[in-house]
Amino acid sequence: MNQKIIVIGGGIGGLAFANLAAKKGYPVTLLEKNEQLGGVAGQFSEAGFTFDMGPSWYLMPDVFQSYFDLLGEKVEDHLHLVRLDPSYRIFFQNQGRSFDFYSDLERDIPTFESLEPGVGPVLRDYLEKSKYQYEIAIRGFMYKNNDTIFDFLNKQVAIEGRELEVFSKMSDYVNKHFKTDEVQKIMQYTLVFLGSSPYNTPALYNIMSHIDFNMGVFYPKGGIHEIPKALVRIGEKLGVKYRTSVPIAQINTRRGPSVKSVRLENGEKIEADIIVSNASVHHTESLLPRPYRDHSQRYWNSRKLAPSALIMYLGVEGKVDSLTHHNLLFSPDWKKNFAEIFDAPQWPTDPSLYICVPSKTDPSVAPEGCENLFVLVPIAARTEYTEDELEDQSNRILRLIEKEMDCPGLRERIIYKKLFSVKDFESHYNKLGGTALGLSHTMMQTAILRPNNRSKKVENLFYVGADTNPGIGMPIQLISAELAFKRIIGDTTSAHLASV
Numbered sequence: 001m002n003q004k005i006i007v008i009g010g011g012i013g014g015l016a017f018a019n020l021a022a023k024k025g026y027p028v029t030l031l032e033k034n035e036q037l038g039g040v041a042g043q044f045s046e047a048g049f050t051f052d053m054g055p056s057w058y059l060m061p062d063v064f065q066s067y068f069d070l071l072g073e074k075v076e077d078h079l080h081l082v083r084l085d086p087s088y089r090i091f092f093q094n095q096g097r098s099f100d101f102y103s104d105l106e107r108d109i110p111t112f113e114s115l116e117p118g119v120g121p122v123l124r125d126y127l128e129k130s131k132y133q134y135e136i137a138i139r140g141f142m143y144k145n146n147d148t149i150f151d152f153l154n155k156q157v158a159i160e161g162r163e164l165e166v167f168s169k170m171s172d173y174v175n176k177h178f179k180t181d182e183v184q185k186i187m188q189y190t191l192v193f194l195g196s197s198p199y200n201t202p203a204l205y206n207i208m209s210h211i212d213f214n215m216g217v218f219y220p221k222g223g224i225h226e227i228p229k230a231l232v233r234i235g236e237k238l239g240v241k242y243r244t245s246v247p248i249a250q251i252n253t254r255r256g257p258s259v260k261s262v263r264l265e266n267g268e269k270i271e272a273d274i275i276v277s278n279a280s281v282h283h284t285e286s287l288l289p290r291p292y293r294d295h296s297q298r299y300w301n302s303r304k305l306a307p308s309a310l311i312m313y314l315g316v317e318g319k320v321d322s323l324t325h326h327n328l329l330f331s332p333d334w335k336k337n338f339a340e341i342f343d344a345p346q347w348p349t350d351p352s353l354y355i356c357v358p359s360k361t362d363p364s365v366a367p368e369g370c371e372n373l374f375v376l377v378p379i380a381a382r383t384e385y386t387e388d389e390l391e392d393q394s395n396r397i398l399r400l401i402e403k404e405m406d407c408p409g410l411r412e413r414i415i416y417k418k419l420f421s422v423k424d425f426e427s428h429y430n431k432l433g434g435t436a437l438g439l440s441h442t443m444m445q446t447a448i449l450r451p452n453n454r455s456k457k458v459e460n461l462f463y464v465g466a467d468t469n470p471g472i473g474m475p476i477q478l479i480s481a482e483l484a485f486k487r488i489i490g491d492t493t494s495a496h497l498a499s500v
């Protein structure tokens with residue numbers, strides 16, 4: 001355990017990996033480009049408001065629990081979690097109505113029945129199957145490093161997993177079960193969490209419905225940024241060394257090739273025996289000499305990127321009564337909206353959007369009598385714009401919110417406004433094409449078809465984060481951290497580790 005490990009990047013994945021390696025006894029130094037640790041789960045305070053910059057849904061509490069257990073820690077000692085009630089509110093554009101969902105079937109079925117009479121039993125069966133698939137995914141392959149299709153389709157998955165729906169499309173799978181446009185949208189929207197479109201994502205991801213409707217939606221008081229803060233608190237106890245504002249400019253190799261050191265932008269060199277990069281795979285490869293990169297520029301140009309976003313951080317005077325903690329507005333033309341994000345990139349005509357109002361649950365994030373709004377509109381990665389265009393688009397979105405989400409006069413009450421979009425994702429986090437999330441989970445970018453978490457060409461270079469396996473999402477990075485850790489300790493099992 002005396003091999004020196006350097007972790008490039010302090011997103012959730014990098015922080016989580018560093019803790020596992022330090023617990024095992026490796027000397028670990030984590031080097032982060034930005035001033036703050038947490039990656040896209042950053043936070044800032046302005047004008048009395050505290051804004052989480054990226055993620056806002058605490059899902060898959062079981063995965064957080066398993067990760068903390070592994071470190072001998074308790075989630076509740078670090079995070080004050082509140083189960084949201086309702087979990088979220090959905091508005092349908094042009095319909096003037098909204099519906100609340102509670103992640104509690106007994107309370108949710110009457111709502112579904114009002115949207116599609118007779119759907120209750122179908123929904124129960126559908127969610128039973130989602131639960132079964134989720135359990136296979138967790139037990140069978142999420143925690144396993146798969147290098148070939150034969151690793152992935154191991155005996156257990158082959159026997160139990162015939163039901164996994166790996167080869168059908170999510171849109172077809174949902175539409176086979178549900179008839180109305182509204183219910184179909186409700187059962188598909190969770191794919192946006194994965195940066196994906198229902199029209200090209202395997203139906204395997206209907207496991208998201210189990211997460212959504214059976215497990216509940218939580219919020220850590222103080223904000224989502226409490227999660228990386230907790231990881232760092234644990235890491236400090238375990239001896240992880242953190243350095244911030246130190247962008248890495250180059251990965252140096254020795255003959256083999258294997259990793260040798262990193263060079264920071266300020267010229268300083270730091271030796272390493274093992275490097276685990278939490279920066280995007282594309283960016284990390286750009287730090288290597290060209291012959292040592294696993295993927296060509298052509299490969300990256302042909303990747304389907306998960307969406308970027310137009311994000312507005314808004315401080316609002318007075319209360320916004322029509323909204324709850326999580327709010328979704330669904331586009332009337334679902335297919336066109338996904339096409340404008342994934343296939344024919346352009347500013348969305350009639351966008352779907354999301355608003356988080358954490359001040360509904362947590363008064364600490366806004367001055368008294370005010371509301372904290374995080375507005376997110378998914379848009380295509382690689383979208384080009386001027387600052388004036390971005391401002392115009394944000395005003396268009398605000399008018400839409402006023403009209404469709406029953407918030408008249410919202411614009412006049414905004415006392416703080418900051419925009420964050422494609423160019424910011426690119427410059428702040430080194431995300432390819434300004435994607436907010438990484439590589440989309442299309443059929444061709446799922447499981448073994450995502451970039452591997454081990455460099456094929458450079459020995460002792462590994463990856464952790466949303467671009468590799470299992471993929472996008474905060475809890476998923478805790479699994480990704482365990483997968484990178486398993487690589488290093490040579491563990492090839494499919495189960496979540498029992499101990500470090």
Ligand SMILES: Cc1cc2nc3c(=O)[nH]c(=O)nc-3n(C[C@H](O)[C@H](O)[C@H](O)COP(=O)(O)OP(=O)(O)OC[C@H]3O[C@@H](n4cnc5c(N)ncnc54)[C@H](O)[C@@H]3O)c2cc1C
Pocket residue numbers: 008009010011012013014031032033034038039040041053054055056057058059246247248249278279280283309376428429430436437464465466467471472473474475477
């Ligand atoms: C707007 C938004 C909303 C989201 N909503 C949710 C949600 O509600 N729930 C959920 O579970 N997930 C959500 N996600 C997804 C989830 O937040 C991410 O998948 C996850 O946090 C990504 O973690 P990561 O480990 O891949 O690292 P990242 O957060 O991508 O961090 C990578 C780090 O590497 C650093 N880095 C890059 N280049 C260098 C370099 N050269 N030198 C040093 N450091 C470098 C970056 O600065 C960054 O800190 C959301 C994401 C976004 C952006």
